[in-house]
Each structure stands twice: as C-alpha cells, then as structure tokens.
Amino acid sequence: MPRIVVLTGAGVSAESGLGTFRDKDGLWTKYDLAEVATPEGFAADPAKVHDFYNARRANALAAAPNAAHGALARLEAAGALIVTQNVDDLHERAGATGVIHMHGELMRALCAACGATWPAPRAMAVDDTCRECGSGPCRPDIVWFGEIPYHMERIGVALQDCDLFVAIGTSGEVYPAAGFVQDARRAGATTLEINLERSGGQFDRVITGPATHVVPAWVAEVLGPEAPGSAGS
Structure with a gap:
C-alpha cells in the first residue's frame, strides 16, 4: 500500500450529527468566534466558553461514528496516518488508534498554568483546578484562533514522506491545514480531495458525494473489498 496521509475535517462527522463550521448553517454563523x-x-x-464547549462535548458524546469513520479506521490499520482538524473522538470510537488531533480534543482538559492535560469531565466549570499543579485556569484542550496547532513538525515530516495525501470533508480555507496539499505536491505526492463539493484546491483527483458513501468506496478501492471490517463501517 502507498504511504497515505489523510486529513479529515468537519464534513466527516457531519453525517453523525455534528455541525460543520463554514457553510451557511455552520457553527460560526451562530456564535461570535472571538468570544468562544x-x-x-x-x-x-x-463561563460562556465552558458552556459552549460543554454543549459541544455533550453533542459529541451523543453522536456515533459513521461509515466514513469506520472505513478510515480500517485504512489506518493498514498503515495510513490520520490527521484531523476535528476535536471529537469519533475516529477513535470507530477503531482508529493513532489519530493526530491538530486542533486538540474536546474530551481532554488543559491547565493554562502548567500545560498538563487529562480526560475532561462531561461538564467543565470555571472553578476546576489542575490535577497536576492544583491551580488554573482549566480550559478545554482545544487550539483556539491565534494559537499554534499541535504536532505540526510531525505532520510536516509525514507530508514530506507520503505517496498520497487525501483531504476529506474539509473546506480547505483554514491555514496551516489548507497548505497541506501544496506541501504534499511539492514533495512529489499524488493528492486527492473527497468532499461533498469540490473546494477549489489544487488536487490531482476529486471525488464528490456524502462521506458515508464515497469514503468507504474509496477505501475499498485502496485496500480491496475483502479487507477486514472495522467498527462503525
């Protein structure tokens, strides 16, 4: 199998009932991002920020992985690397074990004082204290606007070494992730976009359609339809 790096965005989780961000009904049309x-x-x-992320955490916990998550877990088991912009844990609940969360994770808490992280409770509060240093403030372990995404060095190495870069369910508008396709192309990789609609990025191939239909079909194309299944597929 070629060395594959897969970047996933909100479109992968949309059919599980989790909202996307940048369409006309997206989350950023309903909230002032500067505030939350x-x-x-x-x-x-x-308190307002905790309320926002507590609601998102509850929505994510109530959601279930869909067929796209399951197919990608199967691909990961065969050697692909999954990098996600999503902060939900649906990739993991579908069976993926090594997902790189470049924008952090809803299910983890972060101490702003010492940088420690730990599994978040279902609801975080202003008076939560750090498990390590005993102080705070404690916040969701989410990369906010103006902050540097996680694991960028590791992602950069993977993009330099891959044979195929695939962007699934992402708008291609937010940097640095929006630049991954150019990074992969410069390194000689073939590039593929799988999305509900073409984003306009410089991809060698584009597959359009609902993620739950087109992602499993593409994974079957790569691995063969007789490859072992995975939870959520």
Whole structure:
C-alpha cells in the first residue's frame, strides 16, 4: 500500500450529527468566534466558553461514528496516518488508534498554568483546578484562533514522506491545514480531495458525494473489498 496521509475535517462527522463550521448553517454563523474560541474570549468570560464547549462535548458524546469513520479506521490499520482538524473522538470510537488531533480534543482538559492535560469531565466549570499543579485556569484542550496547532513538525515530516495525501470533508480555507496539499505536491505526492463539493484546491483527483458513501468506496478501492471490517463501517 502507498504511504497515505489523510486529513479529515468537519464534513466527516457531519453525517453523525455534528455541525460543520463554514457553510451557511455552520457553527460560526451562530456564535461570535472571538468570544468562544480565542484566549481573549476565555479570559473575558470563561463561563460562556465552558458552556459552549460543554454543549459541544455533550453533542459529541451523543453522536456515533459513521461509515466514513469506520472505513478510515480500517485504512489506518493498514498503515495510513490520520490527521484531523476535528476535536471529537469519533475516529477513535470507530477503531482508529493513532489519530493526530491538530486542533486538540474536546474530551481532554488543559491547565493554562502548567500545560498538563487529562480526560475532561462531561461538564467543565470555571472553578476546576489542575490535577497536576492544583491551580488554573482549566480550559478545554482545544487550539483556539491565534494559537499554534499541535504536532505540526510531525505532520510536516509525514507530508514530506507520503505517496498520497487525501483531504476529506474539509473546506480547505483554514491555514496551516489548507497548505497541506501544496506541501504534499511539492514533495512529489499524488493528492486527492473527497468532499461533498469540490473546494477549489489544487488536487490531482476529486471525488464528490456524502462521506458515508464515497469514503468507504474509496477505501475499498485502496485496500480491496475483502479487507477486514472495522467498527462503525
């Protein structure tokens, strides 16, 4: 199998009932991102930010992995690397074990004082204290606007070494992830977009359609339809 790096975005989880961000009904049309997704917003009103992420965490916990998550878990088991912009844990609940969460994870908490992380409770609160240093403030382990995404060095190495880069369910508008296709192309990789609609990025091939239909079909194309199944597929 070729060395494959898969980047997933909100479109992979949309059919599980989790909202996307940048379409006309997306999350950023309903909330002021400066108030709920920046360090400054958290400093100004931490209770509002916790309420926002507590609601997102509850929605994610109520959702179930879909066929796209299951197919990608099967691909990962065969050697692919999954990098996700999503903060939900649906890839893991479908069976993936080594997902790189470049924007953090809803299901983890972060101490802003010492940098420790731990599994988040279902609901976080302003008076939560750090399990390691005993202080705070404690926040969701989410990369907010103005902060540097996680694991960028590891992602960069993977893009340099891959044979195939695949972007699934992402708008291609948010950097640095929007630049991954160019990075992969410069390194000599073939590039593929799988999305509900073409994003306009510079991909060698584009497959359009609902993720739950087209992603399993593409994975079967790569691995063969007789490959072992995975949870959620």
